[in-house]
Amino acid sequence: MGARIPSQWEELTAADPAHSTWYVERFRALAAEGTDIVGEARLIDAMLGRGGRVLDAGCGPGRVGGYLHRAGHAVVGVDVDPVLIAAAEQDHPGPTWLVGDLAELDLPGRGVAADFDAIVCAGNVVTFLAPSTRAAVLAGFARHLAPTGRLVVGFGADRGYEFSEFFSDAEKAGLTVDLRLSTWDLRPFADGSDFLVAVFSRAGHRE
Numbered sequence: 497m498g499a500r501i502p503s504q505w506e507e508l509t510a511a512d513p514a515h516s517t518w519y520v521e522r523f524r525a526l527a528a529e530g531t532d533i534v535g536e537a538r539l540i541d542a543m544l545g546r547g548g549r550v551l552d553a554g555c556g557p558g559r560v561g562g563y564l565h566r567a568g569h570a571v572v573g574v575d576v577d578p579v580l581i582a583a584a585e586q587d588h589p590g591p592t593w594l595v596g597d598l599a600e601l602d603l604p605g606r607g608v609a610a611d612f613d614a615i616v617c618a619g620n621v622v623t624f625l626a627p628s629t630r631a632a633v634l635a636g637f638a639r640h641l642a643p644t645g646r647l648v649v650g651f652g653a654d655r656g657y658e659f660s661e662f663f664s665d666a667e668k669a670g671l672t673v674d675l676r677l678s679t680w681d682l683r684p685f686a687d688g689s690d691f692l693v694a695v696f697s698r699a700g701h702r703e
């Protein structure tokens with residue numbers, strides 16, 4: 497097996513080891529001042545029955561998965577940055593928080609069933625992947641969805657991952673796009689939108 501390819505986030509934090517702590521403290525400060533930092537999570541909650549199984553992919557310090565846990569869902573969060581996972585454990589106890597590389601996602605190998613009703617990948621995570629791992633990450637998402645589960649990915653334009661390339665990669669990974677939005681509060685996507693929120697089903701399993 498080849499060596500693991502570090503994500504762009506790992507390269508960023510290797511160059512600036514304080515970046516992870518800065519990121520944690522930034523969201524702690526926003527939460528403390530009452531800023532709404534759970535809009536993405538509310539959309540996911542609306543998509544689920546009660547007690548759904550959710551994978552927070554690239555969960556960071558856990559703001560999305562933490563909210564979904566408190567809403568009664570069974571949440572697993574995976575992130576490659578151990579500093580962020582430690583913050584998630586501290587700030588949002590309850591979900592299963594795991595250090596792991598989404599490019600090598602094998603939750604059954606860690607005793608977690610791969611039958612998620614929703615996989616949420618918020619906060620530009622896909623733009624921090626090593627580009628050569630994007631296909632593996634999307635294939636991993638498809639593999640970890642329940643047959644009728646859905647994947648929701650949100651990221652901004654001009655961050656090095658063209659939306660058209662992303663859709664093409666997702667299709668090759670066995671994901672069918674159901675919905676294209678430009679915000680997490682459901683504004684429609686249009687040519688020129690500077691943000692994308694895309695909802696996918698497993699190919700052949702759209703309901």
Ligand SMILES: C[S@@+](CC[C@H](N)C(=O)[O-])C[C@H]1O[C@@H](n2cnc3c(N)ncnc32)[C@H](O)[C@@H]1O
Nearest residue numbers: 503505554555556575576577597598618619624
């Ligand atoms: C901007 S942060 C977003 C964190 C979180 N989703 C949120 O919205 O608060 C990007 C995250 O992607 C994670 N990430 C990037 N590449 C990854 C990979 N290959 N595997 C797991 N996590 C990764 C980083 O560690 C970081 O936590």
